[in-house]
Amino acid sequence: MLRLLAMIAALGLALGLVPGRTALARSTAEPGQRLQYEHVAAAGLPEQRLTIWLPPGYDSGERRYPVLYMHDGHNLFDLQTSNFNKIWAADQAMLRAMATGRVAPHIIVGIWAPGNDRYRQYLPADIHQAAPPALRRRMDAMAGGPIISQAYLAWLAGPLKQWIDTNFRTLPDRDHTAIAGSSMGGLMSCYAFLRRPDIYGRAACVSSHWPAIDPREVGQTAPDGDAALARQWGDWFAAGLGRPDGRRLWLDHGTATLDAFYAPYQAEVDARIGAAGWRRGTDWESKVYPGAEHEENAWAARLPEIFEWLLDTRARP
Known part of the structure; x- marks a missing residue:
């Protein structure tokens, strides 16, 4: 174990990643390992941070693993790093999905949101550029600076993925690479899925903030x-x-708080996906969760279902 962690830390330093504390599972009730990297340089972006979850057994074999990239990494695993004292519990959701026998163990790469720069890092540049002037002005006011989602996607699909695939035992092909996020992170996941179909074979766009x-x-x-x-x-x-x-695509929303505004947008997107020849339930899924709010506990409640559908090994080509 210590040898593995030392090797990962050394490789991180060699590639400009500065590792922070390394958090290991504290008990058998919390299987897997979490590795944290701070002060991650990325061209054209604010400083990034990573939390990487390795599934149980990673350090005791030679198996290679699919990889799931998730936005808002600070809200995935640890209440102490979360914004609202709520988390997705992504590791527990993955363990539940794995227990069905239909989902292979995945490495989860959580990319932290960069504070006040989150909006401009996650807003798809295509939508910003195509927006009418009045809407674009409001987007610009929210962003507080240039939109940088192009640079973020270039880093995700390029240097970050290359570093992960080099330093961890991954299955690097498209069919074993997924991306997921909620709210603005849901929009960013759709952006990655549409713009880089060569990299991301699966995406979950959860409570996407279409407005x-x-x-x-x-x-x-x-x-x-x-x-x-x-x-x-x-x-x-x-x-x-x-x-x-x-490829496979998951879309969803609740009906309370911010999610209450999303139904007309989701209906339009659903119609266009169906018209493109995608088979609902097979190639894509769109779910509504009555009463679900726009917050981490709601997303945690349905994350096992999302993983079980999105990452089902029986659906791979």
């Missing part, structure tokens, strides 16, 4: 602002989705 700004303000940007923005998202999917080709 992109305060949903109560979208209607102020144009007479048909909400409908126009929904069509923009639909056009974006129609233009970038392509054929399924063995």
Whole structure:
């Protein structure tokens, strides 16, 4: 174990990753290992941080593993690092999915959100560029700086993935590489899935924040602002989705708090995905969770179901 951790730390330093504390499982009730890297340099981006979860047995064999990349990594595993004292419990969800026998153990790479830069790092550049002027001005006010999702995606799909595949025993091909996130992270996951189909074979876009700004303000940007923005998202999917080709996409939302605004947008996106020839339940899924709010406990409650559908080994090409 110590030899493995020392090797990973040394490789991280060689590649410009500065490891912070290394957290190991504290008991048999918390299997797996968590490795944390701080002060991660990424071209064109604020400083990044990583928490990597290795499944049980990783350090005792030669097996190679699929990889799941997840945004908002500080909210995935540890209440002490979370924003709202709530977490996705992604490691526990993965263990539950694995216990079904239908989901292979995955390495989970949690990429922390960079504080106030989260919005401009996660907002898809395509949507920002295509937005009408009034809506774009509101996006710019939210961003507080240039949109950098292009640079973030380039880093995710390039240097970060290369480092993970070099230093961990991964299955690096598209069909064993997934990405997931919620809210603005849901939008970013869709962006990665559409723009880099060569890298990401599976994506979960959870409670995606389709309004992109305060949903109560979208209607102020144009007479048909909400409908126009929904069509923009639909056009974006129609233009970038392509054929399924063995890929899988998960979409969902609740019906309370912020999620209460999402149904019209999701309906438009769903219609365009279906029209592109994707088979619902096989190539893609879209779920509504009555009463579910826009928060980590709600996402944690359905994450095992998401993993069981998205990562099902029987559905691989």
